[in-house]
Amino acid sequence: MRMSRGVRIGIAGTGFIGAVHARSARLAGARLVGVAASSPQSARIAAAALEAERAFDSAEELVESPDVDVVHICTPNNIHVPLAEAALAAGKHVICEKPLALDAASAASLTATAAASGRIAAVPFVYRYHATAREARERVASGATGPLRLIHGSYLQDWLLRPHDDNWRVDEDLGGASRAFADIGSHWCDLAEFVSGHRITRVCARTVTALPERYRSEAHAAFQSVNGHGTARPVTTEDVAIVQFETDRGAVGTTVISQVSAGRKNRLLLELDGAHEALEFNQEEPESLWVGTREHVKLIKRDPESLSDAARPYATLPGGHPQGYGDCFDAFVGEVYRAATGGDVAAGLPTFSDGLRAATLTDAVLASAREQRWVDVTSPSPVFI
Numbered sequence: 001m002r003m004s005r006g007v008r009i010g011i012a013g014t015g016f017i018g019a020v021h022a023r024s025a026r027l028a029g030a031r032l033v034g035v036a037a038s039s040p041q042s043a044r045i046a047a048a049a050l051e052a053e054r055a056f057d058s059a060e061e062l063v064e065s066p067d068v069d070v071v072h073i074c075t076p077n078n079i080h081v082p083l084a085e086a087a088l089a090a091g092k093h094v095i096c097e098k099p100l101a102l103d104a105a106s107a108a109s110l111t112a113t114a115a116a117s118g119r120i121a122a123v124p125f126v127y128r129y130h131a132t133a134r135e136a137r138e139r140v141a142s143g144a145t146g147p148l149r150l151i152h153g154s155y156l157q158d159w160l161l162r163p164h165d166d167n168w169r170v171d172e173d174l175g176g177a178s179r180a181f182a183d184i185g186s187h188w189c190d191l192a193e194f195v196s197g198h199r200i201t202r203v204c205a206r207t208v209t210a211l212p213e214r215y216r217s218e219a220h221a222a223f224q225s226v227n228g229h230g231t232a233r234p235v236t237t238e239d240v241a242i243v244q245f246e247t248d249r250g251a252v253g254t255t256v257i258s259q260v261s262a263g264r265k266n267r268l269l270l271e272l273d274g275a276h277e278a279l280e281f282n283q284e285e286p287e288s289l290w291v292g293t294r295e296h297v298k299l300i301k302r303d304p305e306s307l308s309d310a311a312r313p314y315a316t317l318p319g320g321h322p323q324g325y326g327d328c329f330d331a332f333v334g335e336v337y338r339a340a341t342g343g344d345v346a347a348g349l350p351t352f353s354d355g356l357r358a359a360t361l362t363d364a365v366l367a368s369a370r371e372q373r374w375v376d377v378t379s380p381s382p383v384f385i
């Protein structure tokens with residue numbers, strides 16, 4: 001952590017997640033040199049709110065600035081690739097939000113560019129940083145859980161439940177052809193593969209656009225999530241994805257991804273059924289990991305004293321003092337800065353290769369849903385960095 005103190009960072013995109021990045025960056029001792037937003041004026045407002053040293057007129061100017069060592073790309077999805085390419089070309093380390101790209105081909109090309117650059121190129125699949133998710137991973141890897149037979153779960157939200165709920169993600173041009181799956185299904189698959197050690201090899205998917213019309217508002221154009229009162233327009237991106245899959249190590253599974261499930265705010269649930277025990281991780285209640293055997297069920301608490309060596313580093317507070325999403329981001333950003341300033345690249349740091357993996361799965365899910373058949377998950381060109 002000490003090495004990375006004073007690392008100079010810039011954040012492009014200052015909405016929900018840009019502010020989360022800024023907080024974690026500050027905690028890691030970085031200098032927030034500047035921010036860029038959708039206009040020079042909104043960048044100035046954001047710079048004041050986030051206490052950045054300056055506002056850049058554009059994201060393009062920020063990613064090339066000689067004053068910045070690490071670029072955080074927190075913009076709408078459609079400009080992730082050009083901004084990340086420009087940042088890498090300018091010699092920057094890059095944290096780019098998911099989805100890395102709007103399709104697997106452009107994610108593969110960007111990942112290859114990142115690998116050739118020798119820079120750190122990371123994607124915030126931050127649910128990996130819950131100590132109880134690491135504990136589940138360790139139980140599977142150590143053999144305690146036994147060979148996995150079934151991997152299942154869901155990622156449910158309700159913020160797009162109603163026709164007047166609006167956001168740039170709804171628009172294919174800004175968010176990409178997949179909405180719910182690319183936005184949150186990507187997180188579920190990343191965590192499922194990370195914890196299980198399995199790779200999804202085939203998918204059979206169905207997508208549903210529960211609300212075929214939504215109301216666009218002017219605030220939507222200004223990149224704010226709002227209740228739109230404007231004109232009704234057709235929606236082409238999915239609200240729901242249901243995916244059945246097989247893995248390379250003989251497990252089968254399902255996941256249900258939804259942004260229209262009332263009362264569910266951010267409920268990522270992952271269950272792994274092995275020959276000896278089952279494990280359940282719930283992102284909204286990450287203080288314990290449920291472990292079931294036929295005779296007993298138990299909860300492993302996120303207590304440094306009872307966790308394995310693999311999970312303990314992510315339990316930064318004593319048991320009974322809850323940690324959550326923000327702590328995951330802090331751990332992720334800390335690992336990126338350490339690697340970017342000459343420290344080790346931590347095992348499990350999610351990189352552009354993982355972003356490419358998510359884009360590949362998204363393409364397969366869309367193809368399966370469109371063609372109503374099983375589709376093999378094949379990466380355009382796997383590149384590991």
Ligand SMILES: NC(=O)c1ccc[n+]([C@@H]2O[C@H](COP(=O)([O-])OP(=O)(O)OC[C@H]3O[C@@H](n4cnc5c(N)ncnc54)[C@H](O)[C@@H]3O)[C@@H](O)[C@H]2O)c1
Pocket residue numbers: 012013014015016017018036037038039042058059074075076077079097098099124125126168183222223224225
């Ligand atoms: N890793 C995670 O857990 C996580 C969580 C939420 C969002 N995200 C990702 O972060 C990204 C942003 O999502 P959000 O929820 O913060 O969206 P948001 O709508 O809250 O914020 C988007 C921001 O981008 C800015 N912006 C728009 N066009 C821009 C441009 N041309 N140049 C610079 N800035 C521009 C807007 O002004 C706004 O500040 C998305 O890709 C999303 O998938 C990731």
